[in-house]
Every structure is written in C-alpha cells, then in structure tokens.
Amino acid sequence: MDKPVRPSRVTIRTVAADAGVSVAAVSKVLRNAYGVSEALRENVMQSIEKLGYRPSTAARGMRGRTFTVGVLLVGMDNPFLPPLVGGFKRTMAKAGYNTLIGVGEARTHVESALIESMIDMRIDGLLLIAPRIGGEVLERYASQVPVSVIGHHEHTVTTFDTANIDDCMGGRIATEALLAKGYRDIAMLSLIYNRRKEGQVWYERERGYRAAMTDAGLETSIEIVRIAERPEEMQPQLHELLARPDRPEAFFCWSDIHGVPLINLARRENNSVPGDLGLVSFDNTAPAALPLVDLASIDQSPDRLGALAADQLISRIKGRTDARHDLIEPSLALRPSY
Amino acid sequence: MDKPVRPSRVTIRTVAADAGVSVAAVSKVLRNAYGVSEALRENVMQSIEKLGYRPSTAARGMRGRTFTVGVLLVGMDNPFLPPLVGGFKRTMAKAGYNTLIGVGEARTHVESALIESMIDMRIDGLLLIAPRIGGEVLERYASQVPVSVIGHHEHTVTTFDTANIDDCMGGRIATEALLAKGYRDIAMLSLIYNRRKEGQVWYERERGYRAAMTDAGLETSIEIVRIAERPEEMQPQLHELLARPDRPEAFFCWSDIHGVPLINLARRENNSVPGDLGLVSFDNTAPAALPLVDLASIDQSPDRLGALAADQLISRIKGRTDARHDLIEPSLALRPSY
DNA sequence: GTGAAAGCGCTAACAC
DNA sequence: GTGTTAGCGCTTTCAC
Numbered sequence: 001m002d003k004p005v006r007p008s009r010v011t012i013r014t015v016a017a018d019a020g021v022s023v024a025a026v027s028k029v030l031r032n033a034y035g036v037s038e039a040l041r042e043n044v045m046q047s048i049e050k051l052g053y054r055p056s057t058a059a060r061g062m063r064g065r066t067f068t069v070g071v072l073l074v075g076m077d078n079p080f081l082p083p084l085v086g087g088f089k090r091t092m093a094k095a096g097y098n099t100l101i102g103v104g105e106a107r108t109h110v111e112s113a114l115i116e117s118m119i120d121m122r123i124d125g126l127l128l129i130a131p132r133i134g135g136e137v138l139e140r141y142a143s144q145v146p147v148s149v150i151g152h153h154e155h156t157v158t159t160f161d162t163a164n165i166d167d168c169m170g171g172r173i174a175t176e177a178l179l180a181k182g183y184r185d186i187a188m189l190s191l192i193y194n195r196r197k198e199g200q201v202w203y204e205r206e207r208g209y210r211a212a213m214t215d216a217g218l219e220t221s222i223e224i225v226r227i228a229e230r231p232e233e234m235q236p237q238l239h240e241l242l243a244r245p246d247r248p249e250a251f252f253c254w255s256d257i258h259g260v261p262l263i264n265l266a267r268r269e270n271n272s273v274p275g276d277l278g279l280v281s282f283d284n285t286a287p288a289a290l291p292l293v294d295l296a297s298i299d300q301s302p303d304r305l306g307a308l309a310a311d312q313l314i315s316r317i318k319g320r321t322d323a324r325h326d327l328i329e330p331s332l333a334l335r336p337s338y
Numbered sequence: 339m340d341k342p343v344r345p346s347r348v349t350i351r352t353v354a355a356d357a358g359v360s361v362a363a364v365s366k367v368l369r370n371a372y373g374v375s376e377a378l379r380e381n382v383m384q385s386i387e388k389l390g391y392r393p394s395t396a397a398r399g400m401r402g403r404t405f406t407v408g409v410l411l412v413g414m415d416n417p418f419l420p421p422l423v424g425g426f427k428r429t430m431a432k433a434g435y436n437t438l439i440g441v442g443e444a445r446t447h448v449e450s451a452l453i454e455s456m457i458d459m460r461i462d463g464l465l466l467i468a469p470r471i472g473g474e475v476l477e478r479y480a481s482q483v484p485v486s487v488i489g490h491h492e493h494t495v496t497t498f499d500t501a502n503i504d505d506c507m508g509g510r511i512a513t514e515a516l517l518a519k520g521y522r523d524i525a526m527l528s529l530i531y532n533r534r535k536e537g538q539v540w541y542e543r544e545r546g547y548r549a550a551m552t553d554a555g556l557e558t559s560i561e562i563v564r565i566a567e568r569p570e571e572m573q574p575q576l577h578e579l580l581a582r583p584d585r586p587e588a589f590f591c592w593s594d595i596h597g598v599p600l601i602n603l604a605r606r607e608n609n610s611v612p613g614d615l616g617l618v619s620f621d622n623t624a625p626a627a628l629p630l631v632d633l634a635s636i637d638q639s640p641d642r643l644g645a646l647a648a649d650q651l652i653s654r655i656k657g658r659t660d661a662r663h664d665l666i667e668p669s670l671a672l673r674p675s676y
Numbered sequence: 677g678t679g680a681a682a683g684c685g686c687t688a689a690c691a692c
Numbered sequence: 693g694t695g696t697t698a699g700c701g702c703t704t705t706c707a708c
Contacts (some may be wrong), residue, residue, distance in 0.1 A: 057458040058399030059685035062700040076420035103441040120395040197437040291606040292630040360679040397701035400684040
C-alpha cells in the first residue's frame with residue numbers, strides 16, 4: 001500500500017518487439033545514427049508513434065547524452081533574468097536540448113548542492129548565472145561537465161567559457177551620459193562586498209565609472225557609495241543618502257536593484273528627478289521602464305546574451321576545449337531621469 | 339578528440355571497495371534502510387566522506403526514487419512566482435528533496451514536452467503552476483507521477499491535488515473594499531479567453547466580483563472589461579479604456595499584470611488615483627508595492643501557498659491516493675489607490 | 677546483519 | 693544494414 005501503482009512502461013524493448021526489430025535498431029533511429037535504412041526507420045517511427053514511446057532520460061544518462069542542460073540562477077527575483085533565460089532556452093531548444101533550472105537562493109552551499117545534483121543527473125551542459133562560488137570551484141565543476149558562465153568576468157580561465165556584456169564600457173557610457181548633461185559631482189552607487197571583487201560585474205562597472213571620471217578630469221570627485229542588496233537594509237541606507245547635506249548632483253547606479261528603489265524614494269521625498277537629482281542605472285529591467293519610474297538604464301540585451309551563452313555551451317558539448325570569453329556591447333536606454 | 343576526457347567517477351563500487359564491504363551495504367547506508375549495524379554505517383560514511391562520493395541521480399532514477407521534484411512554470415515574468423517557488427523549495431528541501439524548474443513559455447506543446455522530460459528523468463513529483471493544459475491531460479500525467487497543481491481550480495478531480503487561494507473570496511474582498519469607499523460604478527478588468535473558463539483563477543475572481551456587486555444591489559452596474567495579456571496589445575486597450583466617456587469610477591483588476599500598467603498609464607495621463615479613479619488589484623507583487631505605484635492589491639501569501647503544495651506533494655509521494663484540494667484565505671494589502 | 681546477483685532502460689562496440 | 697551483447701551505477705530481493 002506504500003507503492004503507488006503505475007501502468008507498466010513502454011520501453012525500447014516494447015517498441016523493438018512491436019516493430020519486429022532489435023533494440024539496437026530502435027536506439028539508432030532514436031539518435032539519428034548512421035546505418036539505418038529508410039524502411040526500418042519508417043517502421044520504427046510508426047511503432048514509436050503508436051505506442052507513445054518516450055526514451056527514459058534517466059537511462060540515457062547512464063550511457064550517453066541526456067539532451068538536457070541545466071541553468072543555475074542566484075535567485076528568481078531579478079527581473080533581468082527572465083529575458084536572459086528565454087534567449088538561452090530558445091537557442092538550446094533549436095539544437096534539440098531541454099533546459100532545466102535550479103535556483104541557488106544566493107547561498108553558496110545551496111548553489112553547490114544544486115550544481116552537483118544536476119551533474120549527477122548527467123546533464124550535458126551547465127549555464128551558471130552570476131554564481132556566488134569562485135573561479136577555482138567552478139574549474140572543478142568544469143572538469144566534469146561543459147560550463148558557461150554569465151555575470152562573472154574570468155578572461156584568463158581556459159576550462160570554461162564566459163559571456164558578459166562589457167560592464168566596464170557600460171559604466172563608462174552611463175557616466176559619460178551624465179557628464180554630457182553637465183553634471184560634475186557624480187557619485188556611483190555600488191555593492192557592499194565581502195568577497196573578492198575581481199571579476200564581479202559591479203567591480204567592472206566601477207572601473208568604467210572611474211575611467212570616465214578620470215578622463216573628464218574629475219578624479220577628485222570620484223565617490224563610490226556602497227549599499228546593501230536586501231530591501232530591508234537598503235531602504236534606510238538610501239534614505240540616509242538622500243538626506244546628506246553634501247549629496248552629489250547625480251548618481252550612476254550599478255543596477256536597477258538599487259536604481260529603481262532610489263528613484264522611487266527620491267521622488268516620494270519630493271525631489272524632482274531630473275532637476276534636483278540626475279540618475280542613470282544599469283540592467284534596463286521592466287520596472288525601470290514603467291511610466292511612473294521612467295529610469296534611464298544601461299541595456300544588456302539579455303536575450304542576445306543568453307543566446308550567446310547557449311552557442312558557447314553547444315560548441316563545447318560538441319568537443320571544443322579552448323575557452324571563449326565573449327563580450328556584448330551595452331547601450332543606454334534613454335529616459336528622462338537625468 | 340571529439341569526446342571530452344573526464345576523470346573516472348567515484349561510484350558506489352569504489353566506496354564499497356574502500357570500506358571493504360559490499361555495494362548492497364553502501365546502498366543501504368545511503369538510503370537509511372533497516373538492517374545495518376552502527377559500526378558498518380560509520381565505516382561506510384567515512385569512506386563516502388573521504389572519497390567525496392555522490393550517488394548518481396540518473397542511476398537511482400532507473401530503480402527507485404531520485405529525491406528530485408520538478409516545477410513547471412508558465413513563464414518567468416510574473417513577479418508573483420519567485421516567492422511562491424521559494425516557499426515550495428524550502429519545504430521540499432526540509433524533506434530532503436531537490437527542486438528543478440522548467441519554464442513552459444505559455445505554449446502548450448512546450449509545456450507538455452517539459453513535463454514529459456521531467457517524468458522521463460524519473461522525478462518523484464511534479465508541481466504545475468497555472469498550467470495551460472487542461473484537466474484531462476493533467477490526469478494522464480498524474481497517473482505517471484504524483485502531481486500538485488496551483489492556479490487551477492479542479493475541486494472534483496481525485497488523481498491529483500490542488501492548492502489555491504480562494505480566488506472567489508479575493509474578488510469579493512477587493513470589490514467590497516471599493517464599495518466601502520463609496521464607489522458604485524465599479525467594473526472589473528479581466529482576461530480575454532479562448533479556452534474553457536471553468537477552474538481558471540480569473541474566472542473565480544470574476545465570480546467574487548459578481549457576487550459582491552449583486553449583494554450590494556448593483557447587478558445592473560456589473561461590467562467586465564477584457565484586456566489582452568501581452569504588453570504590446572494591452573497598452574492601447576488600457577489607453578482606450580481610460581478615454582471612454584462612460585468610464586467607470588473604479589476598477590477591480592484581476593491581476594497586477596493589468597493593475598500595475600493601468601495605474602501607471604492613468605497617472606501618466608494626469609488622472610489622480612485615487613480621486614479620478616479607484617483601483618484595487620490582485621497578487622500584491624513587488625511592482626505594486628513601489629512607492630511611485632502604491633497599488634492596493636489582494637495578497638495570496640505566495641510563500642504559504644508554495645509550502646502548502648509541497649506538503650501535498652510529499653504526502654502523495656509517500657503513498658496517499660485520495661485527493662486534497664486546499665484553499666488559502668486571501669487578504670487585502672491596503673494602499674491608497676482607492 | 678551482510679553480501680551475491682538480477683535487473684532498471686538505454687547506448688555503443690562489435691559481429692554477422 | 694541489422695542484431696547481439698556488455699555494461700552504465702544503482703536498488704532490491706533473497707540467500708547465507
């Protein structure tokens with residue numbers, strides 16, 4: 001009474017029997033392998049259709065490919081992710097791959113557990129989006145399965161691929177847009193960090209900001225304000241920032257994660273944006289585009305980025321062993337917030 | 339050169355050899371089965387630890403449980419989903435289950451393919467969130483794997499479980515909130531549909547709206563405006579609605595999917611909300627809570643809903659065969675939009 | 677309490 | 693061009 005009753009499964013053997021051929025023949029038809037006559041293929045396909053046969057991914061995983069790839073997300077909350085995953089999925093689907101997603105909840109050990117679990121299911125490839133775990137650990141996983149990483153600049157690594165937008169250039173473009181409007185006292189809103197900053201997207205964006213300020217001869221005005229990521233901590237920090245007597249004229253926000261709450265709070269506290277405050281943000285997510293928000297933001301072409309990572313993964317699954325580290329050019333979604 | 343080299347895997351046999359016991363013994367320790375001495379268990383655990391052994395989910399799937407469950411999402415865009423999936427994941431994790439997610443892209447055949455793929459991986463259970471496919475097809479899947487469904491009222495079905503908030507009551511609460519403020523000419527914004535309406539959440543919400551209006555003696559004022567879901571089509575329809583000479587005083591929106599764009603557009607076109615227009619929406623997603631939006635919305639307690647579905651699935655995996663159809667009570671997130 | 681052995685459904689050599 | 697067969701890594705009787 002403890003084991004649910006299931007109708008006995010249609011296996012490759014059922015199909016073989018029905019079509020009057022060997023299991024090897026069926027397997028070959030399934031995998032489009034060479035050495036099957038048109039007649040046999042037709043015959044087998046008919047049986048498959050008739051019996052509603054579907055190969056067991058689990059069993060496949062024990063020998064060859066599962067035709068399934070995994071995606072690891074930090075969390076589901078960032079509205080930047082849906083279009084990215086969409087672009088990835090579509091490209092993988094065209095190549096005949098299924099996509100399964102795991103959510104790491106921004107906790108390192110959950111993330112590792114999920115990655116291992118996917119590897120243990122014998123997925124054929126793995127896309128990691130803004131993983132918390134560092135390069136060395138990633139290399140270990142990359143030795144077990146083809147890996148592509150988005151949101152983590154590792155240009156020297158050879159064991160896995162990376163796809164990113166040029167975050168440094170994005171920071172530069174955003175800052176230069178503010179400079180072109182005449183702002184001079186421009187600060188950047190970035191992230192509080194406790195781990196290594198090299199390779200992090202926000203750090204690259206900081207580099208772009210610094211470069212643009214320096215080129216404009218404003219290195220003395222460079223100021224990076226670090227704000228928490230979790231809403232409860234972020235709000236009071238943003239509030240405090242807006243109340244500063246020496247508040248900068250304008251902010252470049254490393255992400256809409258900070259940018260959208262900031263413009264909301266600023267306007268709510270009767271600052272006109274632009275006017276009292278200039279704001280350019282990063283990621284160009286849906287909330288930034290809401291008419292009541294209307295926040296200028298650097299666009300990452302997330303769908304293209306996802307498709308790019310998919311291309312990398314596909315070619316790596318096919319056998320490529322040298323690394324690709326691709327960058328996409330960012331652009332600014334112009335909106336009247338600065 | 340076409341096959342990537344992988345270090346040979348640590349299998350159950352490696353562990354058995356290292357610990358000097360049989361594979362059966364290792365398997366039993368792994369599954370906490372009866373009939374293993376404390377000494378043997380200790381011994382095996384040590385080898386597992388030492389070798390960094392992880393059982394292959396794929397191989398497990400061929401015989402027993404995979405300790406993995408699947409979630410099928412319509413799409414990733416709805417900000418209502420992250421907290422729901424979070425609640426589900428956490429409860430499943432406590433029971434020792436991994437959660438993998440598939441995205442159906444609101445297309446029926448993608449959805450079916452994904453469900454079948456997960457079943458073919460031998461997941462132990464399946465959570466379907468607002469599936470496009472109908473009850474009959476769901477029953478077929480439910481015969482292959484334990485299934486729980488959110489966002490689809492099917493109170494009579496016995497082969498799978500459902501977890502929902504009481505959408506009808508939600509519609510009633512929202513409408514009554516508007517009535518209490520003195521609005522009388524209240525319309526509802528709902529969905530254009532081409533498939534069956536029974537069991538759909540928006541239809542349940544419509545029922546609640548109708549009931550509240552009728553109870554208030556306003557059945558003659560009942561009006562349901564149907565709006566498209568895709569942004570490109572939605573925008574002009576909302577615009578047209580706001581421009582109507584006989585525009586109702588207030589709207590109950592079936593979801594923030596319509597509610598958030600509507601309040602944005604209304605204010606952008608210089609309507610004061612509330613004042614010129616009263617608005618109560620449904621789902622209480624993050625964008626509704628933005629200070630510049632500040633839209634009253636029915637809260638579904640998505641985390642509790644996810645946890646509820648997880649409980650259902652766990653008990654069904656354990657062998658329960660009678661159906662559970664649970665409802666959660668909705669509440670109104672009070673905000674000054676009406 | 678422990679181990680030997682028979683599969684689970686598939687793929688891929690290899691033989692015919 | 694087609695079939696035979698040996699596993700893949702695990703679970704699970706059933707002897708001992």
